[in-house]
Ligand SMILES: *[C@@H]1O[C@H](CO)[C@@H](O)[C@H](O)[C@H]1NC(C)=O
Ligand SMILES: *[C@@H]1O[C@H](CO)[C@@H](O)[C@H](O)[C@H]1NC(C)=O
């Protein structure tokens with residue numbers, strides 16, 4: 358158990374007496390000996406997110422999600438599917454459930470968006486089917502053998518008990534859980550005509566759904582790590598309409614809240630959860646406050662199957678960012694948290710569409726500093742689309758759930774797991790983020806070359822009205838040099854090579870001028886920051902600008918002073 362440690366650490370060793378009341382609140386949970394351990398020892402036991410559990414439930418504070426002490430908690434979740442035909446969380450035939458939970462925590466996630474089909478809770482005969490029976494009906498004998506080996510106690514559990522057992526396993530690893538009603542009838546989701554898309558579809562009767570949400574909210578009342586419910590995944594299909602959206606979403610939100618007022622109530626938009634444009638001039642009306650979160654889904658194919666490779670990457674990225682802001686990003690300004698509860702891509706690195714989309718999307722997600730949930734931790738499904746042991750190329754884990762599919766991807770993602778901002782409004786400090794690597798620009802020594810390093814350890818920058826980039830608290834500014842040469846730090850900051858503009862449709866190239874030649878910030882093979890000829894600014898759809906993509910990210914920290922969560 359590590360609930361209190363992360364909060365204790367900064368206060369005990371760095372802070373003034375002003376923080377004492379906070380400490381005292383935490384003290385009751387830990388033996389006093391904790392306080393005499395050196396900071397670095399504590400750090401060994403404190404993955405992200407531990408302290409969040411100490412001050413649950415969660416609330417909203419304008420666009421931020423906060424704990425009971427008002428401190429920001431950034432949801433850095435991964436999706437774990439339990440909504441397909443067997444109605445059992447994936448992977449239990451491959452690894453012990455606690456090993457999967459432990460791995461999720463060790464990879465830096467602080468939460469899981471756990472998917473479930475409505476009928477699990479509204480159809481008593483389904484809910485009381487045993488795990489063994491469920492797999493037997495589907496002819497999945499190999500999976501039964503695997504569960505016998507790795508999670509034998511699950512076989513005789515009912516599907517509902519098995520679902521709760523997974524939530525308990527996540528709780529043992531201090532992981533928060535968001536219960537996502539993914540579909541009604543168990544199976545892979547989603548298509549326009551699957552009967553699960555919108556109110557009134559064959560398997561989606563509003564009354565049954567609202568009753569089911571009330572039941573699941575009640576079932577997890579008093580289970581502190583269950584912090585929220587996603588009311589319904591990806592509304593879609595020809596019945597979609599705004600009138601019914603307001604009517605049933607409001608009713609369901611009230612039902613969940615009255616059954617379990619601790620939960621965040623998380624609401625999906627229309628068109629596969631890609632649009633809330635109908636909220637620009639009409640707001641949702643609820644009787645309770647500080648619990649409402651909107652969720653958005655965005656994949657490479659949201660913009661069309663081949664969009665990212667058909668056109669220049671800067672152009673597509675610029676368009677996608679505009680689209681996301683117009684359809685959902687405005688909710689942040691309205692004062693609601695926006696939870697990017699599904700995004701992800703093929704992790705092999707071989708899909709141009711997914712690579713370009715991820716470089717663009719991670720930049721935006723970092724800049725907005727939103728809460729998020731990656732699709733998916735699942736390395737393979739018991740059964741998907743009629744195929745057994747379906748390999749999931751988007752999975753963080755490999756098909757055996759025994760290791761990470763692509764360590765580089767996890768490394769990139771880790772930059773977004775910690776918050777860049779606490780909930781304060783200081784927007785002057787920036788870090789310069791490089792989405793392709795998930796790293797930020799940092800200086801190794803006073804005047805040595807700049808390099809990429811972990812964002813949590815980089816100094817912050819100030820982007821002045823004169824367009825110079827100054828390291829906060831110093832007289833050093835960033836200076837361009839000849840193409841191919843390392844960028845420099847200098848103190849004479851009035852020449853053209855010290856002025857930086859964001860250019861191209863994506864706004865992700867940082868450009869300056871050296872002897873009238875325009876150059877862009879870039880990285881070389883050793884991750885040293887160089888200036889180089891700007892590449893594929895427009896037109897060319899075959900070239901990839903990603904090494905030159907950077908984004909200014911507002912950051913509250915100065916590297917060493919990161920918020921606890
Ligand atoms: C309820 O679940 C059982 C067992 O899976 C299934 O046979 C039945 O068709 C379901 N009933 C409804 C109304 O979905
Ligand atoms: C909001 O809902 C309440 C009752 O739930 C109702 O009295 C009120 O008129 C509604 N407001 C709007 C603007 O619809």
Ligand SMILES: *[C@@H]1O[C@H](CO)[C@@H](O)[C@H](O)[C@H]1NC(C)=O
Nearest residue numbers: 736754755756757758759760
């Ligand atoms: C998964 O396990 C099987 C059987 O133990 C093994 O043959 C295979 O190589 C493993 N695959 C991965 C990706 O680890």
